[in-house]
Amino acid sequence: MSDLIVGEHRCFDGRLLYCEHQSAVTNCRMRFSLYLPPAAAQGPVPLVTWLSGLTCTEENFTAKAGAYKKASELGLAILAPDTSPRGEGVADDEGYDMGQGAGFYVDSTEAPWKPHFQMYSYITRELRELVLQEFPVDSHKLGIFGHSMGGHGALTIYLKNQDIYKSVSAFAPIVSPMNCPWGHKALGGYIGEDREGWRQYDSCELIQALGEGLHRSKILVDQGLADAFLEEQLKPELFEKACAKVGQKLTLRRHEGYDHGYFFIQTFMDDHLAHHAALLG
Numbered sequence: 001m002s003d004l005i006v007g008e009h010r011c012f013d014g015r016l017l018y019c020e021h022q023s024a025v026t027n028c029r030m031r032f033s034l035y036l037p038p039a040a041a042q043g044p045v046p047l048v049t050w051l052s053g054l055t056c057t058e059e060n061f062t063a064k065a066g067a068y069k070k071a072s073e074l075g076l077a078i079l080a081p082d083t084s085p086r087g088e089g090v091a092d093d094e095g096y097d098m099g100q101g102a103g104f105y106v107d108s109t110e111a112p113w114k115p116h117f118q119m120y121s122y123i124t125r126e127l128r129e130l131v132l133q134e135f136p137v138d139s140h141k142l143g144i145f146g147h148s149m150g151g152h153g154a155l156t157i158y159l160k161n162q163d164i165y166k167s168v169s170a171f172a173p174i175v176s177p178m179n180c181p182w183g184h185k186a187l188g189g190y191i192g193e194d195r196e197g198w199r200q201y202d203s204c205e206l207i208q209a210l211g212e213g214l215h216r217s218k219i220l221v222d223q224g225l226a227d228a229f230l231e232e233q234l235k236p237e238l239f240e241k242a243c244a245k246v247g248q249k250l251t252l253r254r255h256e257g258y259d260h261g262y263f264f265i266q267t268f269m270d271d272h273l274a275h276h277a278a279l280l281g
Contacts, residue, residue, distance in 0.1 A: 002134045012072035013038040016062070021130065025122045026085040027115055032127065033062045034135060039075035046141035046280040047077040047131070048167070048273070049123065051150030051157075054182075055101045058082045064262035070270045074277040077137050081127055083149070085116035097182050098189055104177075105153030106201050108190040117190060120201075123153070124161055143167035143276040147265060148229075149174055149182070155203035155219070155239075162216060167279035169220035169272045171265050172227055175239035176204045182233050204242040211246050218249035220275045222268045224258030 007018035014037040023030045039045050050061050061067070061080040071078050084103030091112040093099035103119035132139050144165045146154035151173025158168035177183020178198050187198045199205040210216075223236045230236075236252055243250040258264040 004130075004134060011035065011068050014040070014068065014072050016068065018058075023085075023122060023126060025118045025126045028085045028087045028090055030082060030085070030122070030127075031058050032079060032081040033058045034080075034131065035062075035068050035071055035078040036135065037072045037075050037077060040077060040136045044136045044138040045075050045077050046143070046277070047079060047137040048143040048145060048276045048280075049079045049081070049128075049154075051105060051123070051144065051146030051153040052080065052083050053146070053148030053150050054083070055096050056083050056150075057101070060262070064266070065269055066266040067269050067273060070273045074273055076273060076277055076280075077135070079127075079131055081123060084119060090116045093189075095185070098185055102149065102186065104149055104186040104190060104201070105157065106187070106190050109197070110190060110192050113190050119153075120157070124157055124164070128164070141166065141280040143169075143280055145169040145171075145272055145276065146173070147171040148234075148260065151175075151221075152177060152183075152201075152203065156201050156206060158219075159203060159206040159210065159216075160200070167217050167276045169222075169275050171222050171268070171272075172224060172229070172234055172260055173203070173221060173236075173239075174234060175236055176202050178202045178205065179235060179238065180233045204238050207239070207242040207246055207248055216248055217279050218251060218275075219243070220272060221250065221252045222255065222264075222272075223252065224255050224260065224264045226257050227260045227264075229260055 004019040009016045017034045105119045107120045108117035144154045151170030158165045191197045
């Protein structure tokens with residue numbers, strides 16, 4: 001039994017683990033949950049990493065997404081990390097959209113954020129390597145998905161690391177932080193005011209920079225049309241246009257009546273897990 005585990009629950013014949021460790025990348029204690037399906041008892045299984053949105057912790061997905069029944073059936077492990085560094089001495093902001101609970105999955109270069117807010121490296125390197133080392137997951141079958149800020153994180157991480165992640169999907173993602181207030185505040189604070197540096201964390205910019213002819217898996221995005229953040233912050237049409245321009249395969253589904261919350265996510269979660277399972281094999 002890994003010494004990372006601080007709690008465990010039986011769930012659909014699999015194991016739901018709560019874990020904690022000292023991060024050398026974020027320089028603080030970090031928490032994550034990990035669901036291991038029954039198939040993991042026989043050997044390594046595919047792993048999908050879920051990135052949550054603003055104000056969330058590792059607990060939001062775990063308690064609200066309703067993902068583990070389908071994950072058990074498909075033989076998928078699901079990793080759900082916290083959304084930022086936390087604790088005494090970790091910088092914070094008065095707003096909900098910056099600081100603790102709002103790491104934006106970037107590596108900060110600016111004070112006072114730089115010492116702890118290195119969430120891009122934490123997710124793609126340290127946490128990934130730790131989970132591969134400690135638990136029965138297949139390093140060649142990794143996917144990533146997320147919601148809102150986490151949808152932004154999933155898309156950008158996938159596009160920059162296609163040698164690592166073989167599948168991606170998102171719920172109501174922030175597709176272009178360069179073109180919305182949340183992104184302006186977060187990237188301006190974490191990365192600085194030079195917008196050239198922001199391009200590496202904007203999925204629309206990354207798609208266009210990658211261009212045509214590269215092998216990329218189909219991307220799945222679901223968006224509720226009753227989402228209060230749709231027009232000002234999310235703007236899925238920008239990503240749709242960027243994908244079309246370079247021939248990136250995209251399924252963008254728009255749903256009448258659905259908002260930004262976890263009831264929306266629950267409704268279409270099975271589709272996302274099936275999407276990843278099909279691509280990861």
